[in-house]
Amino acid sequence: MGEVRIGVYICHCGKNIGGVINPSRVAEFASKLPNVVVARDYMYMCSSPGQMLIEEDIKRHNLNRVIVAACSPRMHEPTFQGVLKKAGLNPWLLEMVNIREHVTWVHEDVPDKAEEKAKELVYAAVMRAQHLYEITIHRLPVVKSALVIGGGIAGIRAALDLANAGIKVYLVEKKQSIGGKMAQLDKTFPTLDCSKCILTPLMVDVARHPNITIYAYSEVVDVSGSAGDFKVKVRLKPTYVDWSKCTGCGYCTERCPARAPREFDEGLGTRKAIYFDFPQAVPRRPVIDPKYCLWFTKGICRACEKLCPVGAIDFNQKDRYIELNVGAIIVATGYELYDMTKLREYGYGKYKNVITGLQLERLSDADGPTKGKIVRLSDGKEPETVAIVLCAGSRDEKHVRYCCRFGCAAAIKHIYYVKHSVPEAKVFVLYTDIRAFGKGYEEFYQRLRGMDDVYFIRGRPAEIFEAKDGSLIFDVFDSNTGQLLSIKADLVVLESAVVPPKDWESLRRMLKISCDPGGFALELHPKLRPFETTADGIFLAGAIQGPKDIPDTVAHAAAAAAAAIGFLSKGEVESTPYLAVVNEDLCSGCGLCASVCPFDAIEIKEEGGRRIAKVNVIRCKGCGACAATCPSGAMQQNYFTDTQIVSEVSALAGGAK
Amino acid sequence: MLVSLEAKLINRKYLDSVKELVKPHTPQYCYQCAKCTSACTASKVIPEYKPHLIVALTRMGLIKQLLDSGIIWACTECWKCGEYCPQNVAPVEVIIALKNLAVASGYRPPEDLIAMARNVIELGRISPPIEVLSKEFEIYSRESLNLPPLVRPYAHESMRKTLKDLLGGL
Amino acid sequence: MVKVLLYLGCTIPTKQYAYEISARNVLPRLGVELVEFPEAGCCGFPLKGINKNAWIYMSARILSLASMRNLPILALCNGCDTSLRKIKTLLNEDESLRKYMAKLLANEGIELHTDVEVYHVVDLLHDVVGVNKIKELVKKPLTGIKIASYPGCHLLRPSDIPRPEDSVDPRKFDNLLSALGASVGYYPDKGGCCGATMLPYSAKYALRVVAGKIKNIKEFNFDAVSTSCPYCMEMLDAKQDAARSEVGDESISIPVFYLTQLIGLAIGLSPKELGLSLNLSPVEGVLEKLGVSLSG
C-alpha cells in the first residue's frame, strides 16, 4: 500500500477526557510520531461534525491509517469503521485507543500521569498502525432450510414459525411421537386448560404442513459444515413397522400380547410391545420395542404381522441414515427431571407412595394409569393427606444449584389436581419460597391458597420415613408457625429439579456450543441474545437454554425461529474479520493448529507433496487459539498479527520517546 | 422482645471468625429453609433449639445474644443438619465454631464438659477407669475383669502442655 | 488373618467394659489379630466444642502414632472412628493446618503422618473379614430373634468423608446380623441419634431422645437392639431405666447388645467371655431363647 500515512484524532468526550487531560497536547505529541500526517483533537469525535472531520482529512491528506483515541472500541469502533468505509478505506485500517475507560476515568486524581499514559498509548497505537493491512470479508450463500432438533412444544412452535415463513423444516424427534413433556401434562397453569387440547392441534398442523418433514424415532448423529451450510446425519431407528405402508389403524397395538412399562406414564402404567406413545400421537405410526416383543425375546408370536391389514410389519428393519443440508439449526431438546433417587433422604424409588410431580400429572390424566384418579400407589386407595414438597433437589449445592422455575406454579396446580380428584383430602404444601412470578400466577396462587384444607408450610422435610401402613411420616419445621410439625401423609409429591436431557452432552459437542455450569446450552448473551449461541446459525428454543415453563418456552421458541428466519433470509454469511490466516510458505503442516481449533475450522491438506494448514473462512471465529499455538509463526490472526502486537508492546515497554 | 439492630450490636468480628472457622462451609449462603431444624435431634426434644435460627442470628452478627443464651451447648452433634443442608451451610459446623468462640470469649461450657477436658489433659482420657455395677449389684473393675491396666499416653508431659495451651484456662 | 491396632478410646476402657471384653474375645476368633495400642489416648472428639484445634491435634496424634507402628487402626467407638477419618481428610486437604499440627506434634517428638488405614468394627467385619466367613463360624444361629441394628450417627455421618456405613441406607450392620441368623428390618429412626452428646447440657432432654428411639423400635416389633458404639450403648442400655421414668412409659424396655456380643453368642462363646452380665437392659429373655444363662 506504499507509504504509511496516519491521521490521529483525540476526542475530548466532553469533560470525560478533556476535563482530566489536555487533548490538544496529546495531539501535538502525536503529530511528531513516525508517519503521522495529521493529528487533531475535537470535542465529540463521534458526532457527525467529528466524523466529517476525519472523512475530509482522509481525502485531503490521502490518509491510509486512522487512529481514534476516545472511548472503548466496544462503544464506537463500528462508528469510526463506518467513517473509513465512507471515505473509501478498508475499515480495518482503523485503530482505536481507549483513553477514557483506561485513562481519564481511572486516573482522574493524577491528571499529569494520566496525560503521560494517554500519550504512551497513542504512541503504541501509531507503532501498531504501521503494520495494519486491509482485511477482506468472505461471503458464502446460505441454504434456505432449517433443522429443528426436538419435537416438544418448543420445537413445534419453532418449526411452525419457520415453515410459515416459507422455510423448509426438518423436525427430528427421538421418541415415537412429537409432543414432548407438554403432552404428558394433564392441565397447564395458570389457566388450567387441558394440556393436550391446546397442544394436539399444533401437532396436527406440524404433520400437515407442506414445509415440514418430521423424522420421529430418530436422532442426530453427526453435524458438519458451517453456518448457512450444515450437513446433518440423522439416524432413523428401526421401528420394525414400514411407516410408508402403515395407516395407523392401531389394530396391532390392540392385539399385541406383550406388556411393557409405559414411558409416557413415567413408568406407572403399561403399554404393549408395539405401541404409540399416546392416543393422539403424531405421526400416528407405531413402533415395536424389541426389549419386550415376544418375537425378539422368545422367537414366538408375530401376531401383529399376521393381523396387519396392509402388511407393514417388518422385523428385519435396520438402522437407516439420511443426510440433511440445512442453513440453520434450532436446538429444542428440552429438559429432564432430576433423578429423584439421588435425593435419597426422601426415599423416592424406595417408598411406593413418594412420586414426582410428573407422575402426579399422569395419575391425574384421563389417559393415565388410573384413568385420572389420584390414588396411593401402594394400595390404590384414595389419599386422605397429600404432601407436596417443593424445591426437591433444586437450589441445592449437593444436587442442582438453580431454581427449576416452574415447580412453584406446578405445585399450586397439583393442589388443584388433588382437591379435584379427592375433594376432602388435606394438602400440605412444603415450600421454601413461592415464586409465582408469571403473568396470572400470583392470582392463581391466591385462588388455590384460599381453598379449604390446603396448608402452606414454610419449611422443608429433611428425612421421609415409611410408616407400617405404607404412609409416609416426616418432621418439618414450619417457620410460619415457628413449630416443628410431625406429618403423616398418604402420598408425597416431589416437585423435582430440572436438568438437561441425558444424551444432550454428545449432541452439544457435535454442535460445538458451550454450556453453563448446569449443563444447559449457553446463550450468546444472557439478557440481550438469549436464543442465539456462539455458533453462527445455531439457535436455542425452550428449556435446553435453561428451565422454562410453557409460556416462556413458546416465547423463546418463537424468538429463536424469528432469529433463524432473519439469518436465513439475509441470504449469505460473512466471515469474521479476525480470521486466522496461514502463511503457506512457512507452514510445516505440523497440524497443531488443527488440534487446538475449537471450531474444527482448520484442515491439514496435502498440496504439492507438502502438508499445509487450510482455514475454513466461515467456520473460523477468530478466537486466536491456532495463532497462539503455531510453533513456527506461520499462522497469524488478522488484526492481531505477531508483528502488530509486538510492535505495540515494544512501544509500550520502551515508553513514549 | 424488640431487638434493636443498632450497628454496635452487629458484631462483624465474631461473624468473620465464625466464617473462618467453618470453612469450607458457608453460613452466609443460608436461605432459611429450616431443613436443618426439620432434621435436628435436639429440636425434637428442646423446642427452643433451632439450628436455622442459630445460623440466622449468626448471619445477622447477633452472636453475643446467641452466646448469652447458652443454647448452642444443646447440640448433639449428630450431623444430620450438615448432611441435609442444601446450601452447604452445615449448621453443626457453625455451632462448633460458635462453641469455640464462646470459650475463647470467656463463656463457660457445661461443667461436665470441663471435667472431661481436664481429664483429657491430666490422664489422656475423659475419665479414669471407674467401677461399674451389674444388674445384680456386683461391682466390676478393669482388674476384676482381667483387663490390662491403662497407661498414660505417649509423651504425656508435652501433650499436657500443648493441650493446656490450646484449651486455655479451663 | 488381618492385623490391626486395637484403639479403645475413652469410654470403652473406663466404663463400657463389656465392649472391650467381647471385642477382645470375639475378633481374634474371626481372624482379626489385635495388637495393643496402649500409648494412644483420647481422639479429642469431646474437645471440639471447646477448641477445634485441640480435637484435630489429638486425632492427628493417634494417626501419627499408628503410622509409626505401620498398622491399620481399628476403632471400636463411633466417635473415635469419625474423628480419625475426619481429621485425616482435613489434614490431607489443608496444607496450612497440616503444617501447624506437624509443628505441635514435633514438640513431643512425633512426626505427623496421616497415611494410615482406619477401620471401625462394622466395616472391618463386613468388608475385610467378610459376611461369609462369619456365617461359616456360626454355631448357635440367632434364629427367630428380630434385631434392630442401630449403627449410631457417627457411623453414618458426615458422609463427605469416608464412612463405614452408607449415610441414608445403612446395610452392613444388618448384613452382619443376618449372617448370625437373626432377622432384621426397617424402622424409621435407624439413622437417628442417641442423644449422648446432649448429656452435659441436659440429662432430661437426652433421656427423652432415648425414650423416643426405643419406642420407635418397639413399634416395629423388634425383640432387641444392637449397637456398635459405646455412647449409644450407654444411652440405650444403661440409661434405659432413667428414660422410662423420665417419660413415664412402662413400655420403654428392650434388650440391648453390642454387635460383638451377638457375634460371640452366635459363635458359641460364654456370657462371661462377652461381659453380658454388665448389660443393664433386660437381656435375659433373648439369652433364654438361645439356651444361654447368665449365671452359666
Added chain:
Amino acid sequence: MDFKKSDVEKMKDNSIDVAFINGGIRLSEHEEMVRLLRRKSKVVVAFGSCAHLGGIPGLANLYSTSELITYAFREAPTVVNPDGVTPTASYKAPEGELELPRILKYVKPLDDVIDVDYYIPGCAPTPNIIKKALDDILSGNLPPKGTVFGSSRALCDECELNKTKPEKILLKDLKRVHQVKLDLSKCYLAQGVLCLGPVTRGGCGALCIKGGMPCTGCFGPLDNVKDFGARALSFIASIIDYDDEKLAERIIEEYLPDPAGWFYRYSLPRSLVKGRYSGGGK
C-alpha cells in the same frame, strides 16, 4: 597470551574474507577476540548453536556467577578440592602477577557482542548445511544479511513421520523417550513424546528422528518466532488436553521437571527473558 592474536591484530581491517565463529560469549577474552575478528573480516558467520543462540552453556544464565563457581569447583560430585580453591581474576605467582580472563555475568550469543552476517545453526551443524553455506559464500551468491542457513519451515515439513500424524493431537500424558517403547514409524509427538520438531527450524533432514530421538530444538526458532522456549511451551500447553488445572499441573510436575532445560536447551540467552535469574538458585 595467544601468539596468533598478535598475528591477526597485524592484519589489515577487512582483510579476512569469512570468519566462522563458534561458541557463545562466556569470558571477557571471548568478547575481545570476536571484536577483533569482526574488525578484520568482511563476513562473519555464527557457527553452531552456541554462537547462534547461546547454546547449552547458556543454561548457566539461570545461576549467578558465584553459584556457578561454587558448584563447579567445590560441590560437583566429581570435584576433589579440600582447600576450596576457586579461580580468581588475578593471581600472584613467584613469576609475577598473572591475570585470567574475567567470567562474564551471562553467556551471550555472538550477535549480542558483534554484528553477525549469517548463522549456521545446529548442535552440531549438519554437513549439508555447512556445505550449502560454503557453496553460497564461495559462489558469491549471498543471501540477505541475517539469514539463518537451513529451511524456512519447521522440521515437521521435512520429517517423514509428519504424514502419520493424526488429525488432532491432544495429549493426556507426556512421556520422555526412555519411558516408552517408541514406534519409529509414527509421529513421536502423537505418541506423547515431547518432540520439538514443530517449533524448530528444519534443514537438518530430521536426522535425530531417524535415529529414534525426538527433536530437541538445536536449529532454533523460525524467522517469525522471537522466543523459542516460549513458543515451545505455548504449543505444548495448547495440546495438553485437560480442563482441570490441577491435572495439567500434574503433567508438568511429573514429566517436565526441568522446563527450562527442555524448552531453552539451546536458546536461553536468545530468549526474551535471557534467563536473568537472580534468586538463590536450586
